[in-house]
Amino acid sequence: MKEIVVLSGKGGTGKTSVLAALAHLGAREQRLVLVDADVDAANLGLVLAPAGLAEHDFVGGKLAKIASDRCTGCGDCLRACRFEAIRAAGKEDGVPRYVVDPLACEGCAACFHRCPAAAISMREQVAGRWFVANTRFGTLVHAHLFAGQENSGKLVMLVKQQARELAREQGADYLLVDGPPGIGCPVIAACSGADLALLVAEPTVAGIHDLERILATTEHFRVRALVCINKSDLNSARSREIERFCADRGVVVVGRVPFDSAVTAAMVQGLTIGEWAEHGPPAADGSAVASELAQMWRKIEPLVPRQTDST
Numbered sequence: 001m002k003e004i005v006v007l008s009g010k011g012g013t014g015k016t017s018v019l020a021a022l023a024h025l026g027a028r029e030q031r032l033v034l035v036d037a038d039v040d041a042a043n044l045g046l047v048l049a050p051a052g053l054a055e056h057d058f059v060g061g062k063l064a065k066i067a068s069d070r071c072t073g074c075g076d077c078l079r080a081c082r083f084e085a086i087r088a089a090g091k092e093d094g095v096p097r098y099v100v101d102p103l104a105c106e107g108c109a110a111c112f113h114r115c116p117a118a119a120i121s122m123r124e125q126v127a128g129r130w131f132v133a134n135t136r137f138g139t140l141v142h143a144h145l146f147a148g149q150e151n152s153g154k155l156v157m158l159v160k161q162q163a164r165e166l167a168r169e170q171g172a173d174y175l176l177v178d179g180p181p182g183i184g185c186p187v188i189a190a191c192s193g194a195d196l197a198l199l200v201a202e203p204t205v206a207g208i209h210d211l212e213r214i215l216a217t218t219e220h221f222r223v224r225a226l227v228c229i230n231k232s233d234l235n236s237a238r239s240r241e242i243e244r245f246c247a248d249r250g251v252v253v254v255g256r257v258p259f260d261s262a263v264t265a266a267m268v269q270g271l272t273i274g275e276w277a278e279h280g281p282p283a284a285d286g287s288a289v290a291s292e293l294a295q296m297w298r299k300i301e302p303l304v305p306r307q308t309d310s311t
Contacts, residue, residue, distance in 0.1 A: 009210030060127025
């Protein structure tokens with residue numbers, strides 16, 4: 001099995017549309033398992049129309065809970081909390097009472113260890129859901145982190161672990177991962193253990209800066225990176241700057257995808273650009289984009305080393 005993760009230094013560069021197009025191409029001859037690792041705003045399913053197979057709770061951490069019948073009202077918990085998550089709630093039979101604000105609690109357990117009456121417990125909280133679904137290109141594992149919750153990196157790692165197990169069970173040839181934007185913990189979790197990263201850049205003023213950020217991340221974790229310049233013809237001068245930057249760093253540019261409104265039209269209809277080029281209206285067939293992506297996939301395949309069993 002080979003694992004490819006698609007990343008970018010920021011959102012909106014076209015990662016998901018590129019990943020979906022590669023899945024369409026790869027599924028013609030290979031067995032795929034797909035991952036949407038953007039657990040804060042997963043949207044790969046908008047194109048792949050997943051049919052649910054299973055869903056599971058994600059326990060993201062713990063929250064403090066004060067048992068009022070055991071609380072002596074000493075206030076040690078209030079003084080121990082550094083996040084102002086514990087507040088006074090009046091008195092009961094002359095004894096001060098305290099409650100925990102679940103939105104402010106960080107689950108650090110300082111109050112739990114400080115309480116002399118053992119009146120505080122740490123309870124697991126469901127912070128999101130993760131799903132396994134069927135798509136026309138293979139099994140998709142994706143997740144949804146609830147609003148205001150943390151541990152997105154932990155959820156990404158869980159999703160990837162489950163996808164890897166499914167890929168081994170199904171004898172998949174490729175694990176394709178649609179990574180989250182940026183360079184934070186979710187991105188680190190998404191690229192961890194990958195065989196190759198495809199970095200999607202755009203020819204904007206900040207294009208090289210964004211690319212440099214994510215390239216530094218993949219280099220740090222020793223994941224080989226290739227670059228795709230999306231909407232490359234919107235600013236040819238900026239595209240050439242990205243090409244020179246990549247050449248100086250020894251990074252191969254495997255794709256220069258032109259802009260075409262057919263990409264948006266295809267996604268609105270829940271199709272990849274390759275499917276749209278095959279079946280869409282002739283006036284907006286997207287064939288130039290589909291052709292470039294097909295060539296890019298052929299360039300990528302021989303460059304992906306085979307993943308070892310240990311990962």
